[in-house]
Structures are given as structure tokens and as C-alpha cells.
Amino acid sequence: MRLASYIAKRLLLLIPVLLGVSILVFTLTRFAGDPAAAYATEKTTDAQLDLIREKFHLNEPIINQYWYWLDGVFHGDWGYSRSARLPVTDAIVEFFPATFELTLISMVIAVVIGVALGTISAVKRDTPVDHGTRIMALSGVSLPIFWLALMLQYVFYYAIPIFPAAGQYGDKYILTGVPDYTGFLLVDSLLAGNLPLFGDAIMHIVLPAVTLSFGSIAIITRIMRSSMLEVLNQDFVKTARAKGLSEKVVIRKHARRNALIPTTTVVGLSFGGLLGGAVLTESIFSWPGLGRWSSTAILSNDWASILGFVLLVSIIYVFVNLIVDLMYAYLDPRVRLE
Amino acid sequence: MFERKDKNKQIGLKTSEGVPTPSSVPVKKGNEKKAKRTVAVNGKSSKSKLLLKNITNSLKPTLRETKKSTRAMVKSPLAVTGIVLIAFVLFLGIAAPILAPPQFADDPLYIPRDFETPKPPGAEGHLLGTGLQGADIFYGVIWGARTSIEISLFVVLTAAIIGIVLGAISGFYGGRIDDLIMRVTDIFLSIPSLILAMAVAAVLSRSLENIMFALILVWWPPYTRLIRGQVLSVRENTYVEAARAIGCKNKRILFKHIVPNSLAPMLVSITMDIGAVVLVAAGLSYLGFGASSGTAEWGKMVSDGQQFFLSTVYYDGQAYTPYWMVTFPGLMIFIFVMGFNLLGDALRDLLDPRLRR
Numbered sequence: 001m002r003l004a005s006y007i008a009k010r011l012l013l014l015i016p017v018l019l020g021v022s023i024l025v026f027t028l029t030r031f032a033g034d035p036a037a038a039y040a041t042e043k044t045t046d047a048q049l050d051l052i053r054e055k056f057h058l059n060e061p062i063i064n065q066y067w068y069w070l071d072g073v074f075h076g077d078w079g080y081s082r083s084a085r086l087p088v089t090d091a092i093v094e095f096f097p098a099t100f101e102l103t104l105i106s107m108v109i110a111v112v113i114g115v116a117l118g119t120i121s122a123v124k125r126d127t128p129v130d131h132g133t134r135i136m137a138l139s140g141v142s143l144p145i146f147w148l149a150l151m152l153q154y155v156f157y158y159a160i161p162i163f164p165a166a167g168q169y170g171d172k173y174i175l176t177g178v179p180d181y182t183g184f185l186l187v188d189s190l191l192a193g194n195l196p197l198f199g200d201a202i203m204h205i206v207l208p209a210v211t212l213s214f215g216s217i218a219i220i221t222r223i224m225r226s227s228m229l230e231v232l233n234q235d236f237v238k239t240a241r242a243k244g245l246s247e248k249v250v251i252r253k254h255a256r257r258n259a260l261i262p263t264t265t266v267v268g269l270s271f272g273g274l275l276g277g278a279v280l281t282e283s284i285f286s287w288p289g290l291g292r293w294s295s296t297a298i299l300s301n302d303w304a305s306i307l308g309f310v311l312l313v314s315i316i317y318v319f320v321n322l323i324v325d326l327m328y329a330y331l332d333p334r335v336r337l338e
Numbered sequence: 339m340f341e342r343k344d345k346n347k348q349i350g351l352k353t354s355e356g357v358p359t360p361s362s363v364p365v366k367k368g369n370e371k372k373a374k375r376t377v378a379v380n381g382k383s384s385k386s387k388l389l390l391k392n393i394t395n396s397l398k399p400t401l402r403e404t405k406k407s408t409r410a411m412v413k414s415p416l417a418v419t420g421i422v423l424i425a426f427v428l429f430l431g432i433a434a435p436i437l438a439p440p441q442f443a444d445d446p447l448y449i450p451r452d453f454e455t456p457k458p459p460g461a462e463g464h465l466l467g468t469g470l471q472g473a474d475i476f477y478g479v480i481w482g483a484r485t486s487i488e489i490s491l492f493v494v495l496t497a498a499i500i501g502i503v504l505g506a507i508s509g510f511y512g513g514r515i516d517d518l519i520m521r522v523t524d525i526f527l528s529i530p531s532l533i534l535a536m537a538v539a540a541v542l543s544r545s546l547e548n549i550m551f552a553l554i555l556v557w558w559p560p561y562t563r564l565i566r567g568q569v570l571s572v573r574e575n576t577y578v579e580a581a582r583a584i585g586c587k588n589k590r591i592l593f594k595h596i597v598p599n600s601l602a603p604m605l606v607s608i609t610m611d612i613g614a615v616v617l618v619a620a621g622l623s624y625l626g627f628g629a630s631s632g633t634a635e636w637g638k639m640v641s642d643g644q645q646f647f648l649s650t651v652y653y654d655g656q657a658y659t660p661y662w663m664v665t666f667p668g669l670m671i672f673i674f675v676m677g678f679n680l681l682g683d684a685l686r687d688l689l690d691p692r693l694r695r
Contacts, residue, residue, distance in 0.1 A: 020525035031541045134416065138683060142675040144617055146624045147640055147668030150647060154661065158648050165648075279532055280621055294533060295625055298540045306537060314528045 003326075010322050021314045022073075022307070026066050029303040069307070078311075079304030083297045088308035091293060097183035098168060099282070099289030103274040106209040110216035111267055117217070118224020118263070119256055122232065133221060140218030149211045149284040156207060163207050166286040170200045208285040212278050216270045223266045228259040261331050265324050272320025275313075407688055414687075420680025427674045430483035438477040447481055447634045449473040456651050458658045469663035470642040473632050479666050481634035486674055489546065490615040493553045494608055500554070501561020502597060502604075508562065509569030510592045520566070523559040531556040532618060539627035546635065549619055549628040556618075557611065564607060568600035575599075606686045613678035620671050639667035 044052075053059050057068050072078065078088035086094060121133040157165040164170065168185060169178060178185060179192035186205075189198040231237065232255055240254045241247075282291035290309065297305035411417045430437065440446035452472040459467040459475075466475040508519040526534070535552040542548035572578070573596050581591045620637025622628050629635040631642050643663025650657050 016521060017524050017528055020521065021528055024525055025529075025537065028537055028541050131416065134683070138679045139672075139676060142613060142617075142672055142679050144620050144624075144637070144640070144668055144671045144675075146621060146637075147664070147671065150640070150644065150664050150668070154648065158659070273530060279536070280624070283625065295536065298536050299626060301540065310529055310533060310537070313530055313533065317528050317530070 007322070007326075010325075014318050017318065018311070018314060022070065022311055023066065025307055025310045026069065027062075029307060030062055030065075073311070078308040081293075081297065081302060081305040081308070083300050083302040083305055084293060088304055091305065092290070092308065092312055093183065095288060095290045095293045098185070098287060099275065099278075099291065101184055101186055102205060102208055102212065102278070102282070102287060102289060103271060105205055106212035106274065107216065107267065107271050109209060110213040110220055110270070113213070114217045114220025115224050115256075115260070115263065117221040119228055119251065119259075121221065121225040122228030122259075123251060125229065130225075133225075137218040137221040140214045140221075143214060145211060145215065145278075146280045146284055148214060149207070149281060152207050152211060153284075164204050165207075166284075168201065168204055168288055169197065170204070173197060173200070208281050208287055211285075212274065212281045216267075216274070219266055219270060220263060224259060224263050227262040228255060231255045231259045234258075261328065264327055264331060268320055268324035268327065272317050272324075275316050275320070410688055411684060414684050416680050417684030420677050420682075420684060423673050423677030424681060427483050427670070427677060428487065430480050431487045434480050434484050438474075438480040440481075447485060447629075449478045449481070449632050449634050451632065455653075456646055456660050456663065457653050458651075458660070459662050461653055466666050467660070467662040469639065469660075470645060471632060473642070475639070475643075475663055475666055478634045478639050479636075479670050482636040482639065482667060482670060483674070485546070485629075485633075485635045486616045486619070486671075489550055489553075489619050490612045493550050493557060493615045493619075494611050497554050497557035497611075498561050498604065498608055500558040502565050502601075504558070505562040505565025506569050506592055506597050506600070509566035510573060510588070510596065516566075519562065523562050526556070526559040527563075532621065535618065535622060536625065536627065539622055544627055544630065546629050546633075549622050552622070552627075553615055553619060557615070561604065561607070564604055565597075565600055568603060569596055572596050572599050602689055606682050606689060609678055609685055610682035613675035613682075616671060616674050636667040636671045640664050640671075643667070 057065055069079070076089060078092075080086075081088045081091040084091035084094065117133045117136070121130045124130050153165050156163045178197065179188040179194065181188050181191055185201050186198065189195075189201055237250060237255055240250045245254075278289075279291040279295045281287070282289045283295050286292070290313075294306065294309045296302075297309065411421075435446070440448070441450040442448055451474065452468070454468075454472040456470070456472065457464055457468045459465065461467065464474055464476065466479060469475055469478075504519050508516045535549075535556045538552035538555055539549055542551065569592075578591060578595055581595050586595070616636075619628070620635075620640070623635050623637030624641045626641070629638045631638065640663075643660070646660040647664055649660065651660050652658070
């Protein structure tokens with residue numbers, strides 16, 4: 001029951017933040033010039049422009065306009081995305097699965113490598129191994145991601161052609177079409193029993209997922225190392241060693257499990273951050289996800305999409321935060337939710 | 339010893355104990371005359387000399403700390419690497435007019451170009467080759483250093499100042515103003531920074547100045563949070579209470595006693611953020627916000643070069659894959675950011691008392 005009231009309290013606190021976010025972005029959009037111009041083409045007459053303004057309430061004060069938009073949001077009408085040629089809500093449903101798959105796979109890569117590197121780094125503290133992982137981790141956050149993506153394309157697509165350079169699946173499937181049950185290509189291709197397509201999709205996801213995982217690997221390694229160092233100094237580790245357990249068991253079962261708790265937080269937060277779409281990575285690899293959609297929308301002044309996208313991302317972000325806090329309390333019973 | 343104390347009394351200055359003043363320096367017999375003469379000559383200025391000594395004495399602990407820190411820094415090979423990388427970029431930025439004289443003195447960021455097809459590195463005096471419209475990559479790489487230094491320092495310092503002032507007010511006064519400032523930072527922090535910066539940059543016209551503005555808008559909330567947290571813990575210290583007891587005004591307590599003692603953790607973030615700002619600014623430029631094509635800005639240069647990426651250009655009857663337009667500017671971004679990250683990482687170890695000594 002306490003848990004329920006905690007969640008309820010957190011969700012209530014969400015409301016002012018989301019309202020603030022939408023007001024901020026809505027105000028921004030109105031700085032961008034006449035919104036009616038977005039609907040105009042060369043052939044649009046002034047009379048038609050007036051009609052457009054009338055229809056979208058663009059002649060009214062900005063507060064009214066915001067109110068109309070907010071009212072629409074609550075009724076499931078998030079506006080029309082010109083860049084996707086779909087209603088914003090449909091566009092989100094269309095682009096979210098690709099982003100989710102990419103995020104999930106890159107996070108799996110990041111967690112596996114990051115936890116391993118962080119553990120080794122802490123156990124072999126101040127040795128060349130430790131310095132090496134530190135340099136790797138720092139490089140991971142220092143590499144411009146768009147440049148890394150281009151370099152990976154150069155090496156693994158051009159110089160040694162192993163992986164395709166861009167897209168979610170090969171050209172030959174454009175004609176035949178891909179199965180669409182859930183929107184998640186990897187799942188759908190398996191459901192359809194289309195193994196070649198599944199393999200093709202896996203090959204396509206490798207380069208963007210690796211690119212995307214670089215930053216997260218760096219962060220996870222660092223946090224894993226420092227929490228591991230902290231745990232290794234604690235009494236229960238000494239006890240475990242004193243009772244004659246092998247070093248392997250001490251590290252894996254006693255130290256690492258406890259060190260994973262702070263790491264969970266970081267993993268959760270990066271996951272939430274990436275779910276909003278990795279704008280640069282998705283753009284370079286032509287990945288049909290939220291990130292690419294949002295950058296096209298921003299570059300073409302498609303404000304309905306931008307508003308919808310930012311609202312969605314903020315909701316995801318705040319929810320992920322909540323889930324991370326709940327998980328933290330679950331993993332470490334000493335933590336009390338307040 | 340007595341003599342020394344008396345002298346101090348006469349002059350009315352305080353010296354910390356155990357520090358030799360001119361009169362207490364043991365004088366060897368043979369040198370007595372000489373010493374006396376020195377005193378006589380300096381007699382008039384002995385007061386100011388003492389004052390100077392006092393100042394140096396009061397600085398001694400700081401100096402000692404700095405020396406220790408410097409020694410620790412120099413011992414860490416990673417920190418030294420970081421400093422070397424930063425020095426390299428700074429050198430390029432400062433020496434840019436000598437290394438690559440601009441074509442137009444009033445617009446040094448305009449990369450000189452010959453409007454021909456790209457040439458590979460080394461061709462016709464183009465050390466790193468040429469790119470889009472035949473723009474000289476070497477020139478862009480050099481002047482890009484200056485662009486990046488300017489952008490990052492301006493953004494980080496402005497955001498830090500905003501963060502310090504708002505965070506200090508928020509943490510010190512509490513109540514309504516704290517709630518207000520914290521809710522506003524909540525709003526800013528729940529929008530992914532790149533998206534917010536993109537949206538702001540999209541509203542404004544495309545220029546480097548507007549990228550800076552967008553980045554400042556994104557960068558101040560974390561600083562505000564950081565400083566607020568620090569102020570909350572620092573203001574509980576007894577010296578704050580002491581300052582209040584002797585009747586210091588709030589403003590003085592806040593900006594002379596609390597804020598200076600809250601800044602240490604910020605040093606690490608500022609150092610690392612100088613690199614991070616360059617990364618995000620380059621990303622924005624790459625996406626098409628900010629500088630126009632042919633500007634000496636590394637992110638823009640990568641996106642200019644991408645047009646030829648994985649294609650083939652011919653020079654002197656030979657085919658080339660133009661890797662150079664993308665590789666060199668990107669490498670410079672990496673060097674710059676890596677330098678500041680290495681330094682920041684070393685600083686963090688240094689400032690963390692648990693890891694120190």
C-alpha cells in the first residue's frame with residue numbers, strides 16, 4: 001500500500017513538469033514565425049491562408065492556441081505530422097518499435113561489456129589493465145558519435161564489407177514487403193518464420209547498435225568500477241575471503257552482485273535517454289526511428305511533430321526515472337521510498 | 339625570538355609563528371656588517387617587506403597544496419596526456435593566424451578554397467587535402483580549434499555563472515524561490531539536451547552564436563542543481579554560523595563564505611563539460627544547425643566531407659577514396675574532448691579525499 005501511494009505521489013508530481021515542458025516547447029514553436037506558412041504552398045492564396053488560420057485558431061491569443069492543443073492531446077489528437085505524412089500519434093506508433101529494438105540491443109552490448117570491464121578494472125586496480133579500460137571508457141565519451149558511425153561504415157562496409165551501411169533491412173525486401181504484426185521487425189520476422197529476413201535485420205542492426213553503445217559502455221564501466229571498489233572494501237567481502245572462498249566466488253557472487261545496484265540506476269537512465277531516439281546515430285544509419293523523425297521534423301519546422309515528440313520523450317524519461325527508483329528499492333531493501 | 343615579537347608589535351602586524359622575519363634570521367659573525375648594511379638600506383621599506391612576507395605566508399598552505407596537487411598530477415600519466423592534448427589544441431588555436439594565414443582578415447573562419455574537385459593530402463601544398471569546393475582541410479582543422487575553444491569556454495563559463503547564482507540563491511534562501519527554480523530546472527532536465535538544443539537552434543537563425551545560445555540554455559540546469567546541493571551542505575558549517583554571528587549580511591555570507599566553498603566539485607564538471615560542449619556543438623553543426631558550409635568548424639567540416647564519403651575522386655589520373663575530409667576534423671574533435679576528459683578524470687581523483695594520498 002505504501003508503494004502504491006509512493007507511485008501515486010510521483011505520478012502527481014509529473015503533471016506540473018509535463019505541463020511546463022509543453023508550455024516551454026509550445027512557446028518556442030511560436031517564435032518560429034507564422035505557423036500557417038507551414039501549410040502553404042506556392043499556389044496557396046491569401047484567402048486559403050486565412051481559412052487555415054481560422055481552422056487552426058492561429059488568429060487567437062497564444063494561450064487559447066495552447067489550450068486547443070492541450071485539449072487535443074487529452075482527446076488523442078496530437079496534430080498532424082507533415083514530415084511523416086501521418087497523424088502524430090500514428091507516427092509515434094510507427095517509429096517507436098525501431099528505436100526500441102535499437103536501444104535494447106545497444107544496451108545489452110553496453111551492459112555486458114561495461115560490467116565486465118568495470119569489474120576487471122576494479123579487481124586489477126592501478127595496473128595497466130585498469131589504465132587501459134579507463135582510457136577506453138574515456139574515449140567512449142570523447143568520440144563524436146557521428147564520426148564514429150562514419151568510421152565504422154568505412155571499415156566494416158567499405159574496406160571490409162561485412163555489414164550493410166544503412167537501413168533496417170535489405171533492398172530486396174522492399175518489393176516483397178516485411179511482416180508487420182507488432183511493428184518490431186526482429187520479432188515479426190521470427191513470427192512469420194522468415195529466417196533470412198531475421199538474419200538480414202540482425203546484420204543491419206549491428207553497426208548502429210555498436211555505435212550507440214559506445215557512450216553507455218563508457219559510463220557503465222566507470223560506475224561499475226567505482227562501486228566495485230567500494231564493495232571490495234566492505235566487511236562481508238573480507239568475511240567471504242576469510243572463510244576460504246575462492247577469489248572467483250568472492251568477486252562474482254559477493255562483490256559484483258552488490259556492486260550492480262548503483263549500476264542499475266545508470267543503465268536505466270541511459271536506456272531512458274536512448275529511447276527518445278538517438279538523433280545522430282539514426283540519421284547516419286537511416287534508421288526509421290524516433291530520432292531520425294524528430295531531426296527531420298525540426299529541420300523542416302514541423303512543429304506538431306516536435307511538440308508530440310518532446311512530450312513523448314519527457315513522459316518516457318520521467319517514467320524511466322520512476323521505474324529506476326522502484327527497482328533500486330527492490331534490489332537494495334535498505335533503501336526506503338519516501 | 340623576543341626581539342622579533344617586539345618588532346612585530348611595533349609595526350603592528352601579525353606574523354604566523356616560526357616564520358623568520360628579517361631581524362630574526364641568524365646572522366653569521368663574518369656577515370654581520372653586511373647584514374646590518376642591508377637592514378639599513380632596506381630600513382625604509384621593511385614595513386612593506388613584512389607585509390609582503392605576510393601575504394606570502396598566508397599563501398603558503400595554498401601553495402603547498404597546489405604543489406602537492408601538481409606533483410600528483412604530473413605523476414599520473416593520464417593527466418599529463420590530457421594536459422598535452424589540451425596544450426596542443428590551444429597552441430593551434432592561438433597560433434592559427436601564423437600557421438594558416440586567413441584569406442580575408444575580417445572573416446578568418448572562411449576556409450580558402452579553389453572551387454575544384456577534392457585533392458588528396460599532400461597535393462599542391464594542401465597538407466591534409468581539400469574538401470567540398472576545394473576547401474583546404476588543414477586550414478579548417480587549425481581554425482576549427484579556435485572556434486571550438488571559443489564556443490566551449492563561452493558556453494561553459496556562462497552556464498556556470500548562471501548556475502552558480504541561481505543554485506546559490508535556491509539553496510540558501512529555500513522556500514518559494516527554491517521551489518520555483520527547482521521546478522524550472524526539472525522542466526529543462528526532462529527534455530533530452532540535444533533535442534532541446536536542436537529545437538532552440540531551429541527557431542533561431544542558423545549561426546554559431548545561436549548554437550552557443552542554445553547550448554547555454556541546455557547547460558545551466560545541471561550546474562544549478564549541483565551548486566544548490568553543495569550550498570545546502572556547506573551552509574551548515576560552523577564558519578557560516580560564525581560569519582552570521584559577527585553580523586555579516588546574507589549576501590556577503592552567501593557569496594564570500596558559502597559559494598567559494600561549494601565550487602570544488604564543479605571544477606570537475608566544468609573541465610569535462612568543455613569537452614562535452616564541443617561534442618554537442620559539433621553534432622548540431624553536423625545536423626545542419628549553426629555554421630554554413632565551408633566554415634572552419636569541425637562538425638560542419640565532417641558533414642561537408644560526408645558528401646564525398648565512400649565515393650571516388652580522381653587526382654592526377656589516380657583514384658582516391660576521400661577519407662581525409664571526414665577523418666581529420668573528427669580526429670581533432672576527439673583529441674580536444676579526450677584532453678579535457680582525461681584532465682577532468684584526474685581532477686576528480688585528486689579532489690576525492692578517499693582516493694587521495
